[in-house]
Amino acid sequence: MSEALKAVDIFTDGACSGNPGPGGWAAILRYGQHEMEISGSMPQTTNNRMEVFAVISALGKLKTRCQVTVHSDSAYLINAFNQHWIDNWQKRDWKNSEGKPVENQDLWRLLLLTIRKKNHVMIFNKVKGHADHPENIRCDALAREAIKQYLSRNPDLGDPDDMHIIHSQD
Secondary structure: OOOEEEEEEEEEEEEEOOOOOEEEEOOOOOOOOOOEEEEEEEEEEEEHHHHHHHHHHHHHHHOOOOEEEEEEEEEEHHHHHHHOOHHHHOOOOEEEEOOOOOOOOHHHHHHHHHHHHHHHHHEEEEEOOOOOOOHHHHHHEEEHHHHHHHHHHOHHHHHHHHHHHHHHOO
């Protein structure tokens, strides 16, 4: 008899100071009563890359196969799976509907590899960004803080107190 999969909720967000510019990502992983927050930054990136990287980083924390529900305000991320963009990109050898190379395909490929490595069962859930969704608001704060910390360690790149943050579009 097979064992039931652990149901894990992953809440994610990405942000960028400029687009491109220094970026931050964050995730909250929740399994039952257990919760973990992770976040980080990258020097020269885009908001969309941070949105995808947050999921990759969160999945990397899982030790076994799970049923994972990703909650994100990124239409880019959610639609890639729920509207089967990613399936079509692969069928077209990583070209979009206009025949151009898919942007961020390095991260899309890494995300697929990360999912397949443990054979996770994935559900992607779109949440309204910055609208009374506590986990999304918390991830946004963690991603912003990651950018701020990056800028404070690299003062030549800008003033951490004068950030203009780019968010995903609803």
